[in-house]
Amino acid sequence: MTNKAKIEFLYKEDGIRNVDFLSDLLHDDFILDWDSSQGNVKMYKSDIINLAKELKNNYVDSIMEISHIIEEKNTIVVKYNHKATTIENPKEIVLIAKFVVIWEFEGDKIKKGYQISKPN
Numbered sequence: 001m002t003n004k005a006k007i008e009f010l011y012k013e014d015g016i017r018n019v020d021f022l023s024d025l026l027h028d029d030f031i032l033d034w035d036s037s038q039g040n041v042k043m044y045k046s047d048i049i050n051l052a053k054e055l056k057n058n059y060v061d062s063i064m065e066i067s068h069i070i071e072e073k074n075t076i077v078v079k080y081n082h083k084a085t086t087i088e089n090p091k092e093i094v095l096i097a098k099f100v101v102i103w104e105f106e107g108d109k110i111k112k113g114y115q116i117s118k119p120n
Contacts (some may be wrong), residue, residue, distance in 0.1 A: 003105045004071045011064035011080060019049055025110055032113040036097075059084040062091065074105045091119040095120040 008023055012072070015021045023045075032043040043051070055062055061084060068079040082096045101115040 003074070003108065004069070004076060006108075007069065007076050007103060008066075011066055011078065014062055016064065017052050017059075019052050019056075027106055027109040027111040030110060030112070032115060034113075034115045034117070036117045037119050045086055055084075056094060057107070058087065060087055060090040061085040065087070069085055076103045076105070078103070112119050 006015075009015045009021070010025065015025070026045045026048060030045040030048070032041075032048065034041045034043060039050045050056045063083040065081045066078060067077060067081070067084065068077070071076045077100070081098050083093050084096050085091070085093055097117045099115060099117045101113055103110050104112040
């Protein structure tokens with residue numbers, strides 16, 4: 001699977017909540033630099049695995065609507081909206097946040113990420 005195909009799986013096939021997929025995709029030295037409404041956060045591989053578990057437990061469905069995906073050498077940029085259905089209201093799709101993320105690969109694993117998000 002190409003790196004772009006891995007990123008497409010991450011978002012389009014609910015790989016963001018798949019612990020096994022993420023464990024294989026993320027480099028052991030992975031770091032995500034995330035600017036959000038809460039400020040700047042640094043997340044490591046274990047943090048992302050824990051976030052995947054939280055997303056799996058808290059949302060019935062998790063939908064990523066990609067509007068842009070650009071690949072250049074070992075870098076992939078994705079712009080997307082994250083929508084979900086909650087356990088309390090599984091019939092209503094709610095926009096959680098809007099994201100832009102830059103993924104840097106080392107070989108076939110994501111080594112670094114730079115993400116900006118804005119809540120709905």
